[in-house]
Amino acid sequence: MATCRPERIFRLVQDGDSSGLRALGLGDDVTSTLRTLRRARSGDTLVHVAARKGDLDLLRYLLEELSLDLEVPNREYKRPLHEAASMGHRQCVRTPLMLACTRVNVEVVRELIQWGAQLNLRNKDGWNAFQIASRQGDLATVCFLLQASPDIWMTRSKVSRSPLHTAALHGHLDVVAILLQRCGYRPDERDSCGVTPFMDALKRGHVEVARLLMDRHKADERAADALGAQALHQAAMTGQDRSIEFLVTELRVDVNSRATSLNLTALHYAAKEGHTKTILTLRDLGADLQATDAKGRTARGMASARGHAPCAQALDQTCMHNHTSTTDFTAHALPPKLLHQSSPS
Template sequence: MEEASTSTPAPMAAKPTVVKKTMAKQFTGKREDSQLHSAVRRGDFSAVKEILSNHMESEDELRDLLRKQNQCGETALYVAAEYGDADVVAELIKYYDLEDAETKARNGFDPFHIAAKQGELDVLRVLMEEHPELSMTVDLSNTTALHTAAAQGHVEVVEYLLEAAGSSLAAIAKSNGKTALHSAARNGHAEVVKAIVAVEPDTATRTDKKGQTPLHMAVKGQSIDVVVELMKGHRSSLNMADSKGNTALHVATRKGRIKIVELLLDNNETSPSTKAINRAGETPLDTAEKTGHPAIAAVLKTRGLPSAKAINNTTRPNAARELKQTVSDIKHEVHHQLEHARETRKRVQGIAKRINKMHVEGLDNAINSTTVVAVLIATVAFAAIFTVPGQYADELSSLLPGQSLGEANIADRPAFAIFFIFDSIALFISLAVVVVQTSVVAIEHKAKKNMMAVINKLMWLACVLISVAFLALAFVVVGEEERWLAVGVTVFGATIMLTTLGTMCYWVIMHRIEASNVRKSRKESMARSRQSGLLEFSGILTKRMYAI
């Protein structure tokens, strides 16, 4: 992140001292550490040699041991390099080929990179002696070890890498276009900047994808020494503008770096920048006034820097140039809006997929629940026919006239006939649902939903039938004298069932009407708008599932 602007930053009185941070030994280890990892963490050189010697008999076992990565993706060589244990690294690297030595941890660093980040020069020397190609390895953002060391301010490491790998290493840029010099300049490492410029002066004019030179990066900070070192290189960088038309003087002004502004103005090569107008139509003086830096504005006025208005009043307007600029601005704005819409659509589609997945999972759960309920109703209906009140005629000696063996004792009652008919229908409906659920596999979402809608209605019917069967037997069980109990239960149960089914039917009808209105509204909206992804998402969010 860029530092907060201050109007009067204190200049650095002396050359900053880079304090090398030593990696603390982590004796507790990390998940999935091997014995070799643990020995390396302890710095136990003899244990490392012993573990390696125990695996010498099998080349495959030795290579598996060396390749072993813990949960963080770290090999034993990575851990040794991170801790700066040059002796252990020298012992391990003997058994690593280039491919294994380049193995990256989950943080994107390989052993060479992590050693450069930690400033472990001795470790880097050992690795370079065995595999010089390691100096050219990059991570996912195309960052070299030189970038990493430069960003951390390890000047000795930077000088060694430039000497050992060649000055061309300094010319390699990250995926965002920034070189190692950009990183060193932004972080205020003057000695690193000096070392890079000394061997590869042309990097001082290299620009990143935003058109920024290392000098643009340097003036954002507070290190005057870095600015001085860059000004000693290609002086043309003083007047180079980034993609927004800002020169180094614009940037220093916006950041409130008054000492750096004065330093830039003291250089005669900066003269063209004093009248440079960026894409926002501002000179450095306009920028100072706009960003609220009155002290810098006063310095600029004292030095005679004009405003954009003063320049335009003395210069004949170029209609063609203004038109071209306007078209360019519109083009960039449209491009930005399209990119924003594309990203929004992508995020919306992702959310829509997750919501659809939730709908599918909910439907699957409903299908499974219906199958269980259908089996339960079938079981109850089947058992009820053989456990009727009054039992059955099971002895020939006790048979009544006209009665057959196995006949229910209450078979002649109308209530039993009602019970038998409704219980049987409920049984066979439930069995039919079980057969369909266990035999038919609906893959397409709409087909599965339609099948579930039919099965739900059948289950409603089965529940009603089993309820009627229960009420019919209730009149038999309570007897003639307590018939009012059966009547009361019938009224109470009928009220509950009718209310429940009526409410469910109401929800189904309202859902169908609402779904029809949403489809109609969506068709009309899509005819007027191209943002179909957003409309689809809004349709999903407004779809309330009542009853299938």
């Protein structure tokens, strides 16, 4: 054993080389070392590695012949059973359900429920298995959970976010469609910050999801969160140009609408976050480049204060171009007589 380094042993398990492990011998000193062996950073045991790999024969060897502990958690408080479930290794697991829902694992989910997995368990954030499945976006798992427990959708996280919020935020169009069809969500349900699923979809650029929420759920495109920011302002904050174009051109949202007690425009938000391309998009949609907030700040001043030089430069060039265009138009539009009269004597 002295000639075999710990990483070599972990490599044998990773490679599924049970014969290499057996070649180490089954003496008490070897078995004792294997039982206490852990990776420094992750805290994984050999059983964690084998479970994550899904090697049933190797697991049997480690557990039955070497009597390694199945219940030891790693530094993320995960036991080998959690690792097997999260990786979808049906042959190695009987529970837990929530980690199985983090992957495309409907057969594993089905197996866990048949063996009595509890559907109402929640994690530290207040999420149950259905909310996790809605985040993952596997339609088969979502539908199966709804079939197994028709009221499972009636759940909220600790910050009052619903599975519909979660699916919309991650852009899972087919899951959102099923949730709207089979669940009783009210239009524009809000989380603890006043955010609606419609806002969540557009802040990530999921225009198709937002359009579905408009068509089937009568979402309010001008609804504001707890601070007074609409979907337009949130999309500008995250630099989602398609969302902005959808709101302004299709839904006729005012591009210069104000948000919060500071009277910020979408242009202010884009400048504050350094989204140069979004600034140009807003300009093309008719944003007021000289608009000031409640403190008298323009978008250009906000960009400069935040150190976003490209944004400030884009705003400078746009304002200069607009000024030049206006001056040229005025000069060429005046008749020669009026032009002469308007010139300083």
